[in-house]
Amino acid sequence: MKQVALSYFENIELTNLALILFLVAFLIVVVSVMSKKNKKLYEEMERLPLEDEQYELKEDNK
Amino acid sequence: MSSTIKPNAGIMDRIIYDDDIVKMFIYATIFWGAAAFVVGLLAALQLAFWPANLELEWLTFGRIRPLHTNAAIFAFGGNIIFAGIYHSTQRLLKTRNFSDMLSKIHFWGWQLIIVGALITLPLGYTMGKEYAELEWPLDIAIAVIWVVFAINFFGTIAIRRVKHLYVALWFYIATIVTVALLHIVNSIEIPVALFKSYPVYAGVQDALVQWWYGHNAVAFFLTTPFLGLMYYYVPKAANRPIYSYKLSIIHFWSLVFIYIWAGPHHLLNTALPDWAQTIGMVFSVMLWAPSWGGMINGLLTLRGAWHRLRTDPIIKFLAVAVTFYGMSTFEGPLLSIKSVSSLAHYTDWIIGHVHGGTLGWNGFLTFGVIYYLVPKLWNTKMHSERLMNWHFWIGFLGILLYYISMWASGITQGLMWQAIGENGQLVYPDFVETVMRIVPLYWVRFIGGSLFLIGFLFLIYNVWVTIKHAPKKVKSYVEVSPLKADVTAIGTGHRKLEALSLVFTVILFISVLVGSVIEILPTLSIYKYLPSSEKTEPYTPLELAGRDIYIKEGCYVCHSQMIRKLPFDVLRYGPSSTIAESMYDHPFQWGSKRTGPDLARVGGKYPDMWHVRHMINPREITPNSIMPSYPWLAAKKIDYHILRKKFSVMKMLGVPYNEEEVADADIIAEKEAARIYEELLSQDKSLESAKDTEIIALISYLQCLGKKNLSEGETQ
Numbered sequence: 001m002k003q004v005a006l007s008y009f010e011n012i013e014l015t016n017l018a019l020i021l022f023l024v025a026f027l028i029v030v031v032s033v034m035s036k037k038n039k040k041l042y043e044e045m046e047r048l049p050l051e052d053e054q055y056e057l058k059e060d061n062k
Numbered sequence: 063m064s065s066t067i068k069p070n071a072g073i074m075d076r077i078i079y080d081d082d083i084v085k086m087f088i089y090a091t092i093f094w095g096a097a098a099f100v101v102g103l104l105a106a107l108q109l110a111f112w113p114a115n116l117e118l119e120w121l122t123f124g125r126i127r128p129l130h131t132n133a134a135i136f137a138f139g140g141n142i143i144f145a146g147i148y149h150s151t152q153r154l155l156k157t158r159n160f161s162d163m164l165s166k167i168h169f170w171g172w173q174l175i176i177v178g179a180l181i182t183l184p185l186g187y188t189m190g191k192e193y194a195e196l197e198w199p200l201d202i203a204i205a206v207i208w209v210v211f212a213i214n215f216f217g218t219i220a221i222r223r224v225k226h227l228y229v230a231l232w233f234y235i236a237t238i239v240t241v242a243l244l245h246i247v248n249s250i251e252i253p254v255a256l257f258k259s260y261p262v263y264a265g266v267q268d269a270l271v272q273w274w275y276g277h278n279a280v281a282f283f284l285t286t287p288f289l290g291l292m293y294y295y296v297p298k299a300a301n302r303p304i305y306s307y308k309l310s311i312i313h314f315w316s317l318v319f320i321y322i323w324a325g326p327h328h329l330l331n332t333a334l335p336d337w338a339q340t341i342g343m344v345f346s347v348m349l350w351a352p353s354w355g356g357m358i359n360g361l362l363t364l365r366g367a368w369h370r371l372r373t374d375p376i377i378k379f380l381a382v383a384v385t386f387y388g389m390s391t392f393e394g395p396l397l398s399i400k401s402v403s404s405l406a407h408y409t410d411w412i413i414g415h416v417h418g419g420t421l422g423w424n425g426f427l428t429f430g431v432i433y434y435l436v437p438k439l440w441n442t443k444m445h446s447e448r449l450m451n452w453h454f455w456i457g458f459l460g461i462l463l464y465y466i467s468m469w470a471s472g473i474t475q476g477l478m479w480q481a482i483g484e485n486g487q488l489v490y491p492d493f494v495e496t497v498m499r500i501v502p503l504y505w506v507r508f509i510g511g512s513l514f515l516i517g518f519l520f521l522i523y524n525v526w527v528t529i530k531h532a533p534k535k536v537k538s539y540v541e542v543s544p545l546k547a548d549v550t551a552i553g554t555g556h557r558k559l560e561a562l563s564l565v566f567t568v569i570l571f572i573s574v575l576v577g578s579v580i581e582i583l584p585t586l587s588i589y590k591y592l593p594s595s596e597k598t599e600p601y602t603p604l605e606l607a608g609r610d611i612y613i614k615e616g617c618y619v620c621h622s623q624m625i626r627k628l629p630f631d632v633l634r635y636g637p638s639s640t641i642a643e644s645m646y647d648h649p650f651q652w653g654s655k656r657t658g659p660d661l662a663r664v665g666g667k668y669p670d671m672w673h674v675r676h677m678i679n680p681r682e683i684t685p686n687s688i689m690p691s692y693p694w695l696a697a698k699k700i701d702y703h704i705l706r707k708k709f710s711v712m713k714m715l716g717v718p719y720n721e722e723e724v725a726d727a728d729i730i731a732e733k734e735a736a737r738i739y740e741e742l743l744s745q746d747k748s749l750e751s752a753k754d755t756e757i758i759a760l761i762s763y764l765q766c767l768g769k770k771n772l773s774e775g776e777t778q
Contacts, residue, residue, distance in 0.1 A: 026316070033311045041226070046303035048154055048228040049294050 077223075079152045081439050083165040087145030088432060088439070090173060092522060094137035095428070097180075099515045102130040106511050109657065110504035112688050120184040122690050124616025128195040129183040134420060135193060135283060137176045142428045143287040144168070144211070147234050149435060150294040151218055154228045160217025164210050171207035175200055187257040190613035190649045191272050193279045194248050198259045201249040208245065212238050219563050227563060229310045233290030235567055236318050240282040240574050247578075248275035252711050255704060258610070260711055265644035266334055269652050270585045274325035274578065281321040284424050289317075289356060292384060295431050296363050299376050305362035309355055316352035318570060320345050323577035327398035328654060330407065331626035333641045335588070338581060339400070345577070346398030353391030360384040375450035379430030382458060386422025390415060404628050405480065408656035410500065411472025414465050421461045421514055429453065429521060436525050440532035445524050453520040460513030467506035475500050480630045488633055493659040494684050501688065589645050596642040597772040600717045601763075603705045603731035604738075608763025610708075611756050613651070615692065622653030623662040623767065636663040636768065643771045646717045658689055663768030670738060671745050673761045674752070695757040696749075700735065702728040731759075738762060 032038075107114040108123045115122040152159055159165050178200045182188075188195040196204070215238060219227070227235075248271055251259040263271050297304050304310055326334060326342025361384050364370070370377045393415050397406050406412060433450055437443050444450060478496040481489035490496050601609060612618070625631050627638045639662050644650055653660075668676075672683060677695055680687040705727040713719045723730065735758045742749050742758075752758065 029315050030312060033308050042307040045226055045228060046297075046307040048224070048226075049150075049230070049297045050301065050303060 077156060077158055080159045080162055080165060081149070083159065083162070083169060084145050084149040084435065085439055086169050087141050087148065088435060090169070091138060091141040091145060091428065091432070092525065094133055094141060094176060095518065096515075096522065098130060098133035098138045099511070099518060101126055101133060103508070103511045103515055105130050106504065106508045108690065109688060110501060110508050112690050115690050117691065117693070119186070119615075119692075119694050122615070122692075124619050124690075125184050125186055125188075127619045128188060128192075128616060129179065131193055132179050132183065132195060133176070135279065136179075138428070139284055139288075139420075139424055140172060142431060143237070143283075143291070144172070145435070146291040146295070146431055147215070147287065149439075150230060150291070151215065151234065154224065154231060154294070155218060155222035156224050157218060157222050160214050160221060164214040164217070168207060168211045168214060171203065171210065175203050175207065178203070182257060186614035186616075188613060188616065189249075189251065189259070189261065190616075190618055190651065191248070191261065191268075191275075192654060193276055194245075194272065197257045198249070198251050198253050199256065201245070201251070205242070205246060205249075208238070208242055212242065216563075216567075227566070228294070229304075229307065229314060230290040230294040232314050232566070232570075233286045233293065235563075236314070236570055236574075237282050237287040237290070239567060239571055240278065240286075240318070240322070243571075243574065243578070244275045244278050244282065247582075248272060252715060254707050254711050258704075258708075260648040260708075260715060262715060263648070263650075264589075264715070264717075265647045265650050266588060266641050267585050268648065268650040269329055269332070269334060269644075270326065270338065271582060272650070273328040274322075274582060277325040277328060278322060280419070281317075281324070284419065285321070286317070288387075288424055288427055289313075291427060291431055292356075292360050292380075292387075295427075295434055296360050296380050296384070299374075299380055299430070299434050300364050300367050300370070302363060302365075302367060305359050305365060309359045313352050313356040313359060315573070317349075317356070319573045319577070320348050320352065322574045323581065324349060324398070326581065327403070329652070330398070330400050330403040331628055331631075332624050332652065333627075333639050333644075335585075335641075338585070341581060343398050343400055347395045349391065350395045353394075354388060357384055357388035357391065360387070375447060375454055376430050376433045378451075378454050379426045379433065382454075383423050383425075383427035383430060386418055386426065386461075390419035390423060393418065404626070405476040406472060407626075408622055408654070409472035409476045409479075410468045410503075411476065412655070414468025414472060417468065418461070418465050421457075421464065425461075425514070426457070429457070429518075432521065432525065436528055440529055442528060442532040445527040445531065449520045449524045453517040453524070455517075456513050456520070457517030460510045460515075460517060463510030463513065464507050465510075467503040467510060471500040471503040471507075474503075479634070482630060482633070488630065491634070493634075494686050497657070497688055498686050588641065592642050592645070596640070598642050598645050599770045599772060600646045600712070600719060601766065601770075602734060603709065603723075603727040604700075604734040604759050604762040605766050606708060606712070606763075607700055607702070607705060607731055608756075608759035608761065609651075611695070611760045612763055613649070615695075617661075618651045618653045620653075620655060620657035620689075621659065621661045622656050623660065624652035625660055625662050631660070635660045640771065643768070646712075648712065648715055648717075661764065661767055665765045665767040665769040670742055670761050670765065673764055674742060674746075674749065674757060677757055677760070692757075695760060696752050696755050698756045699754050700731070700756055700759050702731055702754075705731050734762060735759065 104114065104121065105123055105127050119125070148159060148165065175196075179196055182197060182200065183195060187197050189197060194201075215234065219231070249261075250263075251261045253259040261268055293304060293310060323345035324342055326338045327346045328342075330339050330343065332339075361381065364377065364381060367377070371381055396402055397412070397415060433444060475496045478490045478499065483489045623639070623644070625635045625637070625639045632638055639652075643662075644652070674696070676683040677692045679691050679693075680689040681691075706724060709719055709724040709727040713724055732754075735754055738758050738761060739749075739753050742752065
């Protein structure tokens with residue numbers, strides 16, 4: 001039953017293709033994240049949660 | 063809409079954040095947290111001491127365990143998520159929430175749903191699917207309120223004053239999109255009555271969809287939103303940026319892509335096709351990497367501030383929470399390995415694992431966030447740092463006791479189930495023997511849970527006094543932030559930004575869809591490929607009535623109906639369960655825990671009278687049984703009238719009933735019930751009052767389990 005219903009999942013080329021696709025997608029993410037050109041952006045980004053403090057707690061005067 | 067006042071002709075904008083909504087969600091978190099913990103404690107007590115249900119059906123384990131899980135996940139967890147999201151999103155985007163009205167509808171709608179759950183679950187209105195027990199009217203309400211939340215959140219993104227979306231917001235977006243997908247797909251059901259419906263999926267399909275949902279409730283309700291909170295509040299509390307922003311991006315994408323595939327690890331060694339089990343296992347093991355990447359990222363944020371671990375209770379709570387995140391995401395993949403699962407599945411090890419995650423990770427992160435937010439929101443200091451420390455240590459000790467006792471209990475019982483002697487027979491053939499051995503550990507767990515609750519009471523007191531002594535007129539936070547040039551030019555720059563977050567959301571949706579479609583789609587047509595020799599008889603009207611009582615009483619909470627393809631399972635319970643056997647089961651009742659024995663082949667094993675006695679008082683049959691007594695089953699009448707409607711819905715869902723069966727369902731059931739009743743009466747005259755009572759229907763159902771598959775000669 002299983003073989004009939006899902007035989008195409010035993011197709012070795014498809015699983016290999018999936019492996020390559022997933023790996024390539026992952027590598028693209030890693031390479032693009034690690035690339036130097038984004039360095040400045042990340043520095044700016046990681047400060048975001050800390051920045052809002054600068055303006056906070058100023059009393060509302062009206 | 064955003065309340066912006068312009069005091070200074072365009073140079074500066076003053077934005078008043080909506081913190082009232084955050085406060086409301088924090089109150090709700092604390093209130094429902096207490097409820098969830100108390101109900102959990104009552105459930106834990108019943109396992110150690112069964113009469114703790116006070117012989118009331120509404121307080122019996124099968125009904126309050128779903129109440130506990132729903133309250134803990136969706137009421138306690140849900141409310142702190144919303145509090146954290148509404149608080150941090152406004153600040154990260156430097157704008158007020160999109161709409162105060164939507165925020166209020168979101169808040170009150172969510173609380174009403176929780177009240178609905180609080181009423182319906184103890185009354186026995188349940189779908190019989192774990193963490194998705196709520197019936198269809200509440201399911202619709204959840205979907206509507208979730209959409210309100212989504213509009214409010216994405217609306218806030220649309221009116222933002224900051225160009226880029228910080229990574230915490232990515233996690234929030236992943237939560238909103240994926241939870242909507244999971245909830246809607248898993249809740250497709252056909253109503254029979256106001257509080258009764260049947261899911262469209264049956265048997266193995268329902269199992270796969272349910273655990274795709276169930277596991278991702280953990281992933282996208284208890285993990286991604288809390289990670290978002292971690293990425294915002296840990297840097298805030300430690301006052302330093304996240305250790306590695308790059309790592310957080312990789313953490314995010316790996317997690318959302320991989321998590322969605324992992325559901326089938328809840329169904330290892332079952333009748334689920336092997337390919338799906340293998341996918342579930344492989345992807346679960348892969349989760350190790352991103353989870354630990356995230357944990358390390360959170361912990362190393364404290365670099366250079368480790369001394370605060372000694373002095374600052376908030377940092378303590380957060381650091382321990384992140385450590386528990388690492389613990390449970392180490393244990394999860396381990397448990398997803400097929401051979402480990404064969405030992406751990408259905409045992410308390412899983413309960414321990416889950417509570418390591420919920421008490422340690424979700425609970426302690428929530429406490430850390432509450433202790434961080436309350437002084438900020440009320441513009442004051444926490445009343446007592448000492449009490450915070452007490453809360454930390456008592457709660458921590460509670461978690462340890464809970465975790466370790468459940469490890470011991472699970473591994474003990476798992477090994478006892480597996481033990482096969484020299485002659486090839488089970489060493490512990492009596493199930494109750496394996497239960498008696500772990501009852502002392504149930505007491506330890508109860509103590510652990512009590513400590514956790516006591517710690518929480520400290521929080522309640524501390525927060526209450528803090529708020530009471532806060533400055534009388536609390537002023538809203540005010541932020542003055544210069545408008546960024548690229549955002550002011552509405553029409554060009556702003557439109558572009560909106561498009562970007564849209565593109566982001568679409569990519570995210572696709573990445574969670576890939577795994578979902580590949581796993582679920584083939585299963586939807588699985589019954590077409592069953593060989594014609596495998597024939598399963600659908601339930602008779604009385605059996606279906608009994609099945610609905612089985613679901614109503616939450617029997618699936620403690621009894622599985624799935625004999626795994628494992629020698630010791632087969633030795634104990636009979637031939638392993640097949641796909642065909644549950645093909646008409648809307649919903650499936652494979653279960654996930656064996657506090658009692660498996661029931662997949664209980665049919666015909668004992669006489670009817672055995673079941674009557676056992677239901678009314680299990681200890682009369684099995685001394686030392688910890689199962690509650692169900693005397694009300696012999697008092698409440700069967701609802702025959704609704705059976706026609708139930709049968710017509712089942713027929714619509716593809717169960718092969720003919721027109722007469724549907725039209726005469728109630729009459730057929732009454733006749734069958736009368737036959738069982740007469741036979742019982744002939745054995746015991748005192749059962750006179752049992753005529754047409756629920757126990758008759760339940761017996762009829764239990765006696766058919768394992769008897770429905772016609773291809774198996776020996777079970778005919």
